[in-house]
Amino acid sequence: MSLSARRVTLPAITPIVLQKRVIKVYSEDETSRALEVPTDITARDVCQLLILKNHYIDDHSWTLFEHLPHLGLERTIEDHELVIEVLSNWGMEEENKLYFRKNYAKYEFFKNPMYFFPEHMVSFATETNGEISPTQILQMFLSSSTYPEIHGFLHAKEQGKKSWKKIYFLLRRSGLYFSTKGTSKEPRHLQFFSEFGNSDIYVSLTGKKKHGAPTNCGFCFKPNRAGGPRDLRMLCADEEQSRTCWVTALRLLKYGMQLYQNYMHPYQGRSGCSSQSISPMFVFFQRSISENSLVAMDFSGQKSRVIENPTEALSVAVEEGLAWRKKGCLRLGIHGSPTASSQSSTANMAIHQSQPWFHHKISRDEAQRLIVQQGLVDGWKMEVNCSTPWMTATRDLQT
Numbered sequence: 077m078s079l080s081a082r083r084v085t086l087p088a089i090t091p092i093v094l095q096k097r098v099i100k101v102y103s104e105d106e107t108s109r110a111l112e113v114p115t116d117i118t119a120r121d122v123c124q125l126l127i128l129k130n131h132y133i134d135d136h137s138w139t140l141f142e143h144l145p146h147l148g149l150e151r152t153i154e155d156h157e158l159v160i161e162v163l164s165n166w167g168m169e170e171e172n173k174l175y176f177r178k179n180y181a182k183y184e185f186f187k188n189p190m191y192f193f194p195e196h197m198v199s200f201a202t203e204t205n206g207e208i209s210p211t212q213i214l215q216m217f218l219s220s221s222t223y224p225e226i227h228g229f230l231h232a233k234e235q236g237k238k239s240w241k242k243i244y245f246l247l248r249r250s251g252l253y254f255s256t257k258g259t260s261k262e263p264r265h266l267q268f269f270s271e272f273g274n275s276d277i278y279v280s281l282t283g284k285k286k287h288g289a290p291t292n293c294g295f296c297f298k299p300n301r302a303g304g305p306r307d308l309r310m311l312c313a314d315e316e317q318s319r320t321c322w323v324t325a326l327r328l329l330k331y332g333m334q335l336y337q338n339y340m341h342p343y344q345g346r347s348g349c350s351s352q353s354i355s356p357m358f359v360f361f362q363r364s365i366s367e368n369s370l371v372a373m374d375f376s377g378q379k380s381r382v383i384e385n386p387t388e389a390l391s392v393a394v395e396e397g398l399a400w401r402k403k404g405c406l407r408l409g410i411h412g413s414p415t416a417s418s419q420s421s422t423a424n425m426a427i428h429q430s431q432p433w434f435h436h437k438i439s440r441d442e443a444q445r446l447i448v449q450q451g452l453v454d455g456w457k458m459e460v461n462c463s464t465p466w467m468t469a470t471r472d473l474q475t
Contacts, residue, residue, distance in 0.1 A: 097160055101126065101140070101174045113159065120155035120341070126176050136342045139179035144172050147305060148282035149296065152179060154331060155338040165301050183339040185324050189214050192324045194317065199225045217328040218336055223249045226325045227261075228318060231290050232269070233310035238288055240312065245269070247325055252297075270297045270309045277326045279319075283312060293319040 095115045101122065102108045111125065119140040127134050140153040142162055153162055159174070166172045185192040189210035198213060208224075216222045226247040231240045232254065244255040251271040255261065280287065280294030287294065287305075289312040297309040313319040328335060374381050438446075 097163075099159060099163065099174065101176045102143075104175070104177050115158075115160045117159055118155060119153040119157050119159055120338070122159055123155075123176065134342075135178075137178045137180045137182065139177065139182055141175040141177065141179075142172065143175050144170070144278070146170060146172075147278075147298075147308070148280060148286040149278035149298065150175075150281055151276055151278040152182060154327075154335070155341070156331075156334055183335075185328075186214065186336065186339050193224075193226075193321055197226055197228050197318070197321050199227060214328070217325070218333050223329070224325075226322060228322075229314070230318075230322070231312040231314075233287065233289070233312075236306070240288070240290055245311075247322070247329070249329060252326075272297065272326055272330045275299050275309075277323055277330070279323065280310070280312075283310075291315075295319055295323055 096112055097115055098110055098112050099122075100108050100110050109126070109129070111122070113122065113125075122140055123138045124134070126132075127138055132138070140159070141150055142153050143150045153159070153174075163174075193210055193213050198208075200208065200216075213224050216224045228245065229242055230245045231242050232245075233240050244259045246253045246255070246261060246266065252269045253266040254269050255265050256267055257265040260266075275297040278296050278298055280289065280292075280296060283289030283292055283294030287310055289310070291312055291314060293314065293316050294310065294312040296311060299307055311322075313322060374383050
């Protein structure tokens, strides 16, 4: 038999099968969940998937974090970033993790920019007439023609050394610079420190312990690839407000208008009922592979129907999440802190104690003897608070 006659034609494999990966996402309590996702799924879509699976309320603060324990670093994965690309930059031996939790400050600078940009840290390259409002500062960050300048002192870790040096830094659209002569901004005194196009900005969680930083308000630039501590450009601010200003400005300069679009995305979805307001990849992959046989159903009418509109299906899922949360609150009220119903039960107990059929702190055997002695009488009720502290017995006798 010729070689060509023995060739076997393999069946065509659908591209979607080749484009799926399994990722593990951790919660704050260190429990994890494995998800099978397409390679082009975004961080926002992963968050939406986990919100539905866990019956959470979507208040747009749920965030995916990249955690690097061996370096003591963490960063917010922006909503538009591809999760598989983030994972592809991890080293084989690194025990990095994805965390799913809330970050209320993720887009807070769009709502209250005055808290993020102190006046003493912001200046402008061009002359301006009058004072610049924080809103105008944001507009300059998002514009490609103008930019505000962030400046101030930071502690920088010297390359290849353990020592830190306090230097005057300036952040411009072209990169981060430091002055070699005090606070001079003259070009001959400015030296390039790092650009942020091919790097990610991380917050240091254990800067003092792992890197010998002077304070716990550290952050750094890390190249978009696997690397060790030598590849980090470590910086440290004197206070948290200063670090927040630097990190926020770096995020805005790196991503620009994309951050604003991420921030506006949920509100655009509310105003319109078109399915285009929801990420197509999320609508396609909001069910895992093991749930492909399930469809969204509406049982409210006389006849059940399949919900084909993705927007309506998402709305129903959110309502179910709210109902689930209410049930959880009721269970917490019963077994947890005192509620109106438990207070009402306490008041009823005080009334019962004055009744002849109420017996306080007696044994089980004594309670049984009293019940047998009374006999099966219609409507007779006896409440017994037994000697065991956690036991209260109630019995209705009916013929």
